[in-house]
């Protein structure tokens with residue numbers, strides 16, 4: 001038990017913080033603690049969670065990426081224009097095209113990092129600017145409103161009528177998000193390639209001496225984030241029912257903060273999918289609660305920033321030090337066994 | 338050792354290298370080196386620090402690319418472009434000097450990392466990884482919680498993990514780069530017996546170690562490197578430690594017993610019935626002016642604890658200590674230093690010197706009082722004090738302001754000794770002064786010790802290497818389980834007898 005606790009300190013701290021905030025919000029805002037709101041939360045967070053699990057893989061491999069949100073915007077434009085060319089397409093072709101473009105854009109980052117040995121933060125700030133510049137230049141900032149029908153039709157996967165007559169719904173992005181979470185979890189914890197990514201992020205020289213292909217690691221990590229960014233981009237277009245060039249601009253830092261909050265280490269070798277999902281949820285829940293309480297949106301960022309600071313401080317301090325009594329009893333238990 | 342005779346001239350080598358040149362930005366780390374390992378032999382790679390042993394291992398495993406013209410052949414087949422991946426697939430395993438482990442991953446994953454490597458993606462079976470790790474640890478006779486991340490463990494246990502990792506899977510040849518550096522005697526013995534087992538089952542072992550006794554005990558052949566050059570390949574049978582040292586350094590060291598008769602000199606330090614429960618008991622001796630008293634004994638015999646007590650860092654439970662006839666009870670090392678006792682720590686890296694600080698700052702650390710001018714440190718006085726000691730002890734430095742970590746082990750130790758000499762001590766305690774110092778530089782340290790004793794300083798020389806105290810001390814105390822187990826006079830006993838007594 002103690003072992004489980006100590007090896008997942010970050011996740012437990014996040015769960016506790018989320019629980020405390022949720023209890024507070026359920027008293028402060030009537031609508032917070034309802035099924036409808038819980039489903040809304042999932043619908044809202046789905047895109048960011050997909051981004052987050054992608055970014056997690058890059059962080060584990062010891063890199064960082066600033067460009068993925070803008071890359072997702074590029075995916076939205078190029079995919080929609082491309083699909084129009086081939087007669088509209090559908091969900092399958094849409095996902096394939098979006099994923100393909102996403103992977104290609106991720107591969108550009110991997111190429112810069114691996115081939116030219118540019119540190120990833122610099123390389124991806126560069127591609128961030130290049131992608132966004134190209135996007136604004138070619139679109140002249142014009143949004144696309146007439147998307148294909150299949151993309152704008154809401155897909156409700158599960159719905160339920162509530163006592164007050166409103167409908168609580170789970171939409172397609174949530175299901176896609178769940179698949180992305182599950183597959184990423186399988187990938188990084190249950191496959192040799194995933195474990196190699198951890199090892200590479202943890203000690204690149206050690207991994208190299210074991211014959212692990214360093215270039216492949218970079219392409220897999222940035223490619224995985226590109227894949228997730230492509231899928232997230234398509235889901236965001238579906239959810240917003242329009243493609244706006246700067247719709248995702250700026251969300252990269254929110255996602256990065258949430259992933260680090262979830263226990264991923266800048267520098268590599270550490271991070272879990274569960275922690276990463278909790279990190280995004282903590283931020284969404286706070287924003288959602290403040291919204292329901294009628295707090296000014298300008299105060300959101302401030303409060304979210306403060307919560308990130310508190311949670312990161314709590315999880316980086318050794319929990320054993322914060323709860324000496326608990327740690328001690330657990331230790332003697334362990335010794336008695 | 339039986340393998341040496343079996344692998345005659347007829348057997349083809351398992352690994353053979355020729356024309357190996359390796360340059361790091363102008364520094365030639367390997368010059369035209371060739372190297373051969375026979376199947377199943379234990380081969381020692383010897384040489385001073387920085388002579389290129391680790392670099393050679395990295396060339397063999399494809400971590401570094403040698404200059405054009407290099408030839409590497411494994412099992413009779415040339416390998417034109419060695420890579421770490423090819424080395425893996427050929428069954429070449431390495432215990433790296435810097436371990437090259439993954440601190441965030443569990444012990445099990447670190448040990449069984451081979452099952453996680455390889456380009457083809459596969460699913461991971463954690464029960465299998467755990468079983469592999471536990472089996473490898475069992476072979477070493479060690480129990481570790483394999484589910485905990487490696488970063489939770491101390492360096493000695495990480496060393497064990499690195500060794501266990503090399504025992505996983507099919508090996509043809511295992512390189513061990515200073516694997517015993519942080520092991521206890523029992524763990525070392527276990528490792529050496531595994532080396533025997535590996536060799537008996539046909540796996541070649543290439544062993545790198547500073548401990549020459551260890552090397553001569555287990556290997557059948559010896560390749561010596563000096564300054565990136567190949568000195569030669571020798572059979573171990575008939576080799577002595579001093580001969581190996583000579584080959585490694587290119588110099589001969591006259592190992593004469595230095596002991597003199599100092600019984601006429603006045604007593605400086607007198608210790609009677611000194612005890613500290615659990616550490617040492619009933620220690621009595623007299624230390625005279627100009628005497629070098631050797632103290633030896635196995636690890637944990639209470640040597641260092643005794644020294645720390647004399648230095649005021651611990652308090653004795655009973656017994657008396659007098660310094661020049663005056664009772665000497667110190668409640669801190671500050672008082673001991675003021676009274677004229679200096680103690681060179683056995684752990685130079687962690688305790689003795691502040692590695693990132695400059696040479697000058699380290700040197701004046703214990704004698705700041707002497708360079709004050711109006712309550713402030715006078716940079717004038719500091720500079721001249723440092724210059725005097727650097728010249729006196731022959732320390733090779735660039736600038737006084739260079740960080741101490743830029744110096745070699747031998748030169749660092751000289752600075753550490755200078756630091757204590759600057760306090761004008763009456764008694765100088767040297768605890769393992771040659772740990773991490775090259776064999777070549779060791780002689781220089783003992784030259785200094787002899788000079789200081791000649792000048793009248795009373796010295797206590799602590800070492801677990803019996804030859805060091807045998808050749809350099811006037812009298813030797815041998816401690817065992819906290820007690821004085823025997824007195825030896827190097828002038829009337831042989832090294833063999835003394836070693837037999839200590840290691841009995």
Ligand SMILES: Nc1ncnc2c1ncn2[C@@H]1O[C@H](COP(=O)(O)OP(=O)(O)O)[C@@H](O)[C@H]1O
Pocket residue numbers: 361364366384385386387388389390391392393
């Ligand atoms: N990566 C490197 N870059 C620059 N110099 C190096 C590097 N690795 C080793 N050297 C130099 O090569 C020489 C041999 O080093 P090494 O093989 O580590 O010696 P040993 O293992 O025998 O102590 C040393 O002078 C060292 O400073």
Ligand SMILES: [Mg+2]
Pocket residue numbers: 387390391392434514
């Ligand atoms: Mg080395």
